[in-house]
Amino acid sequence: MANLKEVRNRITSVNSTRQITSAMKMVSASKLRRAQNAILKMRPYASKLREILGNLSQSVEAANLSVYSQQREVRSVLLIVIASNRGLCGAFNSNIIKTAVRQINEVYPEQNKNGKLSVLCIGRKVSEYFTKRGYQIYDADNRITESLTFENTVPISERVLKSFSDKEFDKVEIIYNQFRNAAYQVIVTEPYLPVIPPEKTEIQKQVDIDYIFEPDKETIVLEVIPKTLKIQFYKALLDSVASEHGARMTAMHKATDNATEMIKDLKLVYNKARQAAITKEIIEIVSGAEALKG
Secondary structure (H helix, E strand, O other): OOOHHHHHHHHHHHHHHHHHHHHHHHHHHHHHHHHHHHHHHHHHHHHHHHHHHHHHHOOHHHHHHOHHHOOOOOOOEEEEEEOOOOOOOOOHHHHHHHHHHHHHHHOOHHHHHOOOEEEEEEOHHHHHHHHHOOOOEEEEEOOOOOOOOHHHHHHHHHHHHHHHHOOOOOEEEEEEEEEEEOOEEEEEEEEEEOOOOOOOOHHHHHOOOOOOOOOOHHHHHHHHHHHHHHHHHHHHHHHHHHHHHHHHHHHHHHHHHHHHHHHHHHHHHHHHHHHHHHHHHHHHHHHHHHHHHO
């Protein structure tokens, strides 16, 4: 059995860890509230823009007008992988990395083998992983999620759009955690470019909607499609940030509970060791007294 000093030191150490994890949980809960409000407010706007974009893309003329709707043979691919800069958030980062690697190995092995697959890393964890393993890095940004605003994301999205229009890439996908609630996030692999029209439902096939374009279709396509794509990229980042704080809050909550249970167990061990030491001392005293009598 461990001596009393060792057990006391372990109790002190675990108690300090519990204080840290409890503080981190409260900080993550505060950040989660702001991030959750941001993504919940953005989703209806982004969803409506996406719907408009899909309706525009269903037009053959619109597809010809916008370079972002042109579907080409997939020879070169860009994967935008979004994770976090820090750990202590459970399997948040590792699951994103596993999904990205699986996508590379199963969907784009030929492009990767030919050096035609690049990765845009958002977050230090993914940039460190893919850089160390020799993947072709298109760019890496580890600061954007620290002060996330739409204005900060525009330069990155504009660069991606330009690379696609210059035919540097034939396809672009985003891999990120989609926020559902604090304890549940879903990893999404979302096609970003080219813009693919959604499949029509049976009702939509029966109804032929006649759109009125003002000022004209060309102007709307050239304005709406790039703006919608920038909004979609920003929404993916908001989703990822909210998911990160939710995952970290959940992980720190579990860590705090585990530390509490460990302290209970250690105190039980400490009391048993203390009781055994006291019993041993009593036995020694009694044995000494009996020896003196003899």
